[in-house]
Amino acid sequence: xxxxxxxxxxxxxxxxxxxxxxxxxxxxxxxxxxxxxxxxxxxxxxxxxxxxxxxxxxxxxxxxxxxxxxxxxxxxxxxxxxxxxxxxxxxxxxxxxxxxxxxxxxxxxxxxxxxxxxxxxxxxxxxxxxxxxxxxxxxxxxxxxxxxxxxxxxxxxxxxxxxxxxxxxxxxxxxxxxxxxxxxxxxxxxxxxxxxxxxxxxxxxxxxxxxxxxxxxxxxxxxxxxxxxxxxxxxxxxxxxxxxxxxxxxxxxxxxxxxxxxxxxxxxxxxxxxxxxxxxxxxxxxxxxxxxxxxxxxxxxxxxxxxxxxxxxxxxxxxxxxxxxxxxxxxxxxxxxxxxxxxxxxxxxxxxxxxxxxxxxxxxxxxxxxxxxxxxxxxxxxxxxxxxxxxxxxxxxxxxxxxxxxxxxxxxxxxxxxxxxxxxxxxxxxxxxxxxxxxxxxxxxxxxxxxxxxxxxxxxxxxxxxxxxxxxxxxxxxxxxxxxxxxxxxxxxxxxxxxxxxxxxxxxxx
Numbered sequence: 001x002x003x004x005x006x007x008x009x010x011x012x013x014x015x016x017x018x019x020x021x022x023x024x025x026x027x028x029x030x031x032x033x034x035x036x037x038x039x040x041x042x043x044x045x046x047x048x049x050x051x052x053x054x055x056x057x058x059x060x061x062x063x064x065x066x067x068x069x070x071x072x073x074x075x076x077x078x079x080x081x082x083x084x085x086x087x088x089x090x091x092x093x094x095x096x097x098x099x100x101x102x103x104x105x106x107x108x109x110x111x112x113x114x115x116x117x118x119x120x121x122x123x124x125x126x127x128x129x130x131x132x133x134x135x136x137x138x139x140x141x142x143x144x145x146x147x148x149x150x151x152x153x154x155x156x157x158x159x160x161x162x163x164x165x166x167x168x169x170x171x172x173x174x175x176x177x178x179x180x181x182x183x184x185x186x187x188x189x190x191x192x193x194x195x196x197x198x199x200x201x202x203x204x205x206x207x208x209x210x211x212x213x214x215x216x217x218x219x220x221x222x223x224x225x226x227x228x229x230x231x232x233x234x235x236x237x238x239x240x241x242x243x244x245x246x247x248x249x250x251x252x253x254x255x256x257x258x259x260x261x262x263x264x265x266x267x268x269x270x271x272x273x274x275x276x277x278x279x280x281x282x283x284x285x286x287x288x289x290x291x292x293x294x295x296x297x298x299x300x301x302x303x304x305x306x307x308x309x310x311x312x313x314x315x316x317x318x319x320x321x322x323x324x325x326x327x328x329x330x331x332x333x334x335x336x337x338x339x340x341x342x343x344x345x346x347x348x349x350x351x352x353x354x355x356x357x358x359x360x361x362x363x364x365x366x367x368x369x370x371x372x373x374x375x376x377x378x379x380x381x382x383x384x385x386x387x388x389x390x391x392x393x394x395x396x397x398x399x400x401x402x403x404x405x406x407x408x409x410x411x412x413x414x415x416x417x418x419x420x421x422x423x424x425x426x427x428x429x430x431x432x433x434x435x436x437x438x439x440x441x442x443x444x445x446x447x448x449x450x451x452x453x454x455x456x457x458x459x460x461x462x463x464x465x466x467x468x469x470x471x472x473x474x475x476x477x478x479x480x481x482x483x484x485x486x487x488x489x490x491x492x493x494x495x496x497x498x499x500x501x502x503x504x505x506x507x508x509x510x
Contacts, residue, residue: 001317002026002076002101007045008066009081012369012387013293014041017079020309029073031066033059035379040371047073054381060084063091070100077101077316079309083383086292087114087163103316104270105291113266113289116160117198123286126265128258131156131277131285133200141181147199148177154202157181159188163288165235166191170202203285205437207246207278208232210290211259212300214311215268218320223256224304225330227296229275231425233348233441238418239425240296240336242303245396245434246278255284262289271297271312280437295338295388298369302334302392333399334392337422339370339410341384344421345450350384351416353377361409365392365402378415386417396434400426421445 006029007017014030018041021028030045035054042048049069051059061084070078078100080086086104089111095102104110113119117137120130132151137160138144148155148171157180159167167188169180185195208229215221228244229237243252259274266289273294275287297308306323315321342348354377360368370387378384391406393399407423425431430444 001319002313004029004046004073004075004077005103005313006031006066006070006073006075006078006100007041007081008060008078009084009086010036010039010041010060010382011371011385013081013083013295014039015044015371016369017081017309018044020307020313024310024313026313029069029075031060031069033379033381035381038376040373049073054379056084056381063088063094066091067094067098067100070095071098075100077103077313079103079312080292082292082295087290089114101316103312105268105272109266109268110291113268113272113291114161114163116158116162116288119289120286122266123262126258126262128262128286129284131200131203131287134198137196137198139185139195139197141178144181144197144199145174145177148174151199151201154204156200156202157184157197158200159184159192159194160196160198161192161194162188163192163290165232165237167197168235203277203279205280205439206230207244208237208275208287208438209244209247209255209278209284210273210275210294211256212294212297212308213259213263213268213272213274214308214315214321214323215263215270215272216315216321217269217318220321220324221260221263221268222321222323222325222328223259224300224306224308224328226252226255227294227299229296230436230438231431231440232438237296238338238340239422240299241396241399242299242334243330251282251284258284258286262286270315271308296336298367298388298390299334299336302367302390303330303332304328305331332392332394333396334390335399335403335426337389337391337403337407337426338418339386339389339412339422340418341378341386341415342418343416344418344445345416347447348418348421352380352384353415355386355412356414357411358413359409359411360387361389361406363406365399366390366406367392372412386412386415389422397432400432 004027005021007014018028027046030041030048031051032039032042033051033054051062051065053059078095085091087110089107092102092110093107123130134147153172155171157169167184169184171177171180184197189195209226210229211226212224226244227240227242229240231239262274271293273290276284277287278284301308341351343351355372355374358372358374367390368387372386389406391399391403393402403426407419410419430436
């Protein structure tokens with residue numbers, strides 16, 4: 001087993017990995033940019049080394065400097081976390097060249113599965129259903145027009161080297177195609193350094209289902225069930241749950257076996273995620289395979305009682321899996337809400353600043369993965385995540401209520417956050433009934449709908465519409481009160497007035 005691991009990341013995921021290292025008796029080395037000089041992962045690690053600069057290119061993407069630090073501290077292995085260099089085959093190769101074990105798949109697996117067209121080819125070889133589309137990359141709009149003429153609309157443009165929701169456009173008619181093709185291509189070049197685009201048929205109103213897999217170097221491969229990641233904005237996930245309310249036990253077993261077969265066909269090793277689209281008719285199609293730990297991995301951990309980071313480290317150390325497929329049992333239900341410093345009332349624009357009050361929820365079945373604290377300034381150079389709120393219950397209904405209770409407790413001021421949005425979603429009957437799909441935000445949380453709901457909060461009577469609007473208004477009022485340094489009892493007074501006016505409505509738990 002490794003004695004010392006460098007964590008080549010920041011924020012909550014760096015803390016997450018460091019915690020498991022400590023529990024396993026492994027020393028950890030943290031790296032940090034100048035912008036992260038007051039970050040918690042520095043304090044929690046055994047050693048820490050500065051990456052001079054602030055921008056990602058200078059710091060967390062600086063392969064040469066990170067390798068130098070690995071040598072300086074004589075680390076045995078490196079954990080990349082997610083984002084930054086986690087899916088960079090050149091980084092994984094640099095680790096191998098310097099005899100540093102990369103805690104993840106091989107450089108070749110990252111390279112093959114990172115290219116969407118190559119990944120689809122592997123999927124077909126494993127017998128996995130794929131969305132019909134182009135078999136080769138396109139670099140000019142003429143070829144795209146030719147395909148669209150034969151295939152019809154709607155279509156999805158995707159960056160061949162893409163990921164994380166970047167480089168994707170939905171095209172509904174021929175007039176849109178030239179503009180959106182160029183837009184997709186420009187984003188792909190900026191984000192991934194490639195102008196290669198491919199096209200797929202656009203699946204209307206699907207569920208986004210992903211399966212967590214673990215594969216060791218001894219030929220063993222299992223899945224740990226699925227996560228439903230259908231609540232998204234601009235193809236980026238905001239809420240995840242495990243298991244999915246859309247899957248029957250039979251479909252779960254079939255899709256899980258498909259995910260395992262694909263991982264084996266790719267010669268995959270370590271933790272990974274196979275992502276599918278599930279259409280309203282129950283047909284599923286391979287999307288992509290993420291060759292890293294996912295942001296939403298905690299919901300799988302909550303329902304399987306498996307520490308995925310521990311499994312990653314053990315696999316990288318050459319140990320065989322100690323879990324067989326029959327050992328995997330899904331118990332209960334878990335949700336994850338990504339708490340971002342964004343204004344959900346204004347199209348989720350970033351709302352960075354300093355947290356002047358930060359009180360995280362607690363209690364049984366509640367987990368908060370965060371690097372935030374009172375006085376923490378969210379750096380403008382990186383993503384706007386404040387933390388991940390995870391809630392567990394014996395049933396989906398209990399897990400929803402646990403999440404609502406936790407959102408009520410979560411107090412963050414100084415910046416606007418997505419807490420009001422999450423309270424809205426977990427109060428919404430479409431979500432509560434499990435009838436949502438990837439178009440939930442467009443259908444139920446548009447700017448026009450928000451304005452109408454906020455205008456209607458003073459109307460008499462109690463209805464589903466008023467309850468949802470009041471949930472938003474309550475959080476906006478509370479944020480304003482606490483931000484102006486008024487006491488929390490003023491907030492409590494506001495809440496009691498609201499509850500009295502609304503009566504015993506169900507949107508406010510308790």
